Amino acid sequence: MxxxxxxxxxxxxxxxxxxxxxxxxxxxxxxxxxxxxxxxxxxxxxxxxxxxxxxxxxxxxxxxxxxxxxxxxxxxxxxxxxxxxxxxxxxxxxxxxxxxxxxxxxxxxxxxxxxxxxxxxxxxxxGIPIVHTVDGFLRDQEVLKIRGILNGSSNYILTQMQLHQWSFEKALNDAQMKGFAERNPTLDISGVDASYKLSILAYHAFGEVFSMSSFSSESIENITKETIKKAKSQGKKIKPVATIERTEKGIVCTVKPEAVGPDDELYSIDFENNAISVETLISGKHIAAGKGAGSxxxxxxxxxxxxxxxxxxxxxxxxxxxxxx
Missing domain, CATH: 3.40.50.720 (NAD(P)-binding Rossmann-like Domain)
Structure with a gap:
């Protein structure tokens, strides 16, 4: 015992x-x-x-x-x-x-x-056991790419903007009132929070420590009703996407809002939910989704x-x- x-x-x-x-x-x-x-x-x-x-x-x-x-x-x-x-x-x-x-x-x-x-x-x-998965189960399969929604606050804001045609300010206020965004939401909406999480995953996936200055981050604050309307006319949604990928030029890390279509695994991930896909050389793509925040x-x-x-x-x-x- x-x-x-x-x-x-x-x-x-x-x-x-x-x-x-x-x-x-x-x-x-x-x-x-x-x-x-x-x-x-x-x-x-x-x-x-x-x-x-x-x-x-x-x-x-x-x-x-x-x-x-x-x-x-x-x-x-x-x-x-x-x-x-x-x-x-x-x-x-x-x-x-x-x-x-x-x-x-x-x-x-x-x-x-x-x-x-x-x-x-x-x-x-x-609630998504992604570090354990990358560090353990996928460790010897050579990770090629990690891509996902890693910030529930940003995803919630963008979801409400697209469902109700709200302004960014109104959606942010709603997220704060419901406890999905901090009183000072800068880290969430700027992409820095997702960059922190991505760097931890990169360490376990590639065995490398990335300087935060090597991450390219774009804020969701610049997403307007017009941006959303254009994406919707194309059958797409705007999602806060974090990506780290092994390329011919090295490993590239980005956090930015992207327009994704119904064939994308992130398309149906709404509100404060998170989702992460890990693409490996041996067994292909693995996808996990769930609540990314909350007590x-x-x-x-x-x-x-x-x-x-x-x-x-x-x-x-x-x-x-x-x-x-």
Whole structure:
């Protein structure tokens, strides 16, 4: 029987609470949350008996904790917590795509340096297990191309603009009111959020770390009613598409709105849903779709990483990396 593992959780916002709710539904797992670190300990928290602290060291330096789960917004603090936890012999799970994408060179070193495991499925596709798939099942098949909708906020905005002939501003406001877009939506609508996720997938697919400056990104903010009307007259929809492809000139990374037709696998992916296709040399194209954002889908990805940790799983990225400017 597996030894019971104690978890230290950083953050109890949307994703943290989603993970907590998912974990409660799986009492058979040999793991439980022992401590939670939050910014504001004075906020009322109803419906549970968890121990809260605002001191990170209560988790990072506690020898009784086996696993650290990092679910905060602050990328700089997240990197510090993850590194310290790994250095102290704790396994770590994170959903912080900005921190991971901007620190991939160091993270590659951590994968080789530390005996404990670092997983981050929830940083890329929400409830879609794409990192695990690319790193494991498709690892030896030579990935040629990854293409998909990696940002649910942008997809939701464009869907509403096309369904109701709304302006960009009205669709964005609707997305914010429903919790699909942040109060400051810049990372989502500019394509930077999708670029972060694409760079993480590129690392696992190609074993290379790409500088964010090598990504070509276009904002959906420039999509107008006229753009949508023209696409519709051609039987197409505008979708926020992220692509990384191996070409004769090297690996090309782009994030931009594209007009896609009914024969495209992304055509029917609407609202906050995400979809990712991975094309390989041996077995062709593999497509996964599902909820790309939200507390429960993202929380479920964290839970799946926890299950993998409990079964001694770790990523297979081990070859020397090449940093691409």
């Amino acid at each position: 597996n030894e019971h593992k104690k978890i230290g959780l950083f953050g109890f916002g949307t994703v943290g609470q989603g993970f907590y709710e998912n974990l409660k539904k799986h009492p058979q797992l040999a793991a439980s949350i022992d401590k939670v670190c939050v910014k504001r300990i004075d906020l009322p928290r109803i419906g549970h008996e968890l121990y809260f602290t605002d001191d990170p060291n209560e988790l990072l330096l506690d020898p009784a904790l086996d696993i650290i789960i990092e679910l905060i917004d602050d990328a700089e603090a997240a990197k510090q917590y993850v590194h310290t936890a790994l250095r102290n012999g704790k396994c770590v799970i994170s959903a912080n795509k900005k921190m991971i994408a901007e620190s991939l060179k160091q993270i590659d070193q951590w994968h080789n340096q530390f005996e404990t495991t670092f997983l981050y499925e929830a940083a890329v596709g929400g 429960l889908p993202t929380g479920s990805a964290v839970l799946e990483d926890l299950k993998r940790l409990l079964s001694s799983y770790s990523y297979q990225v081990s070859k020397a990396i090449k940093t691409v400017a």
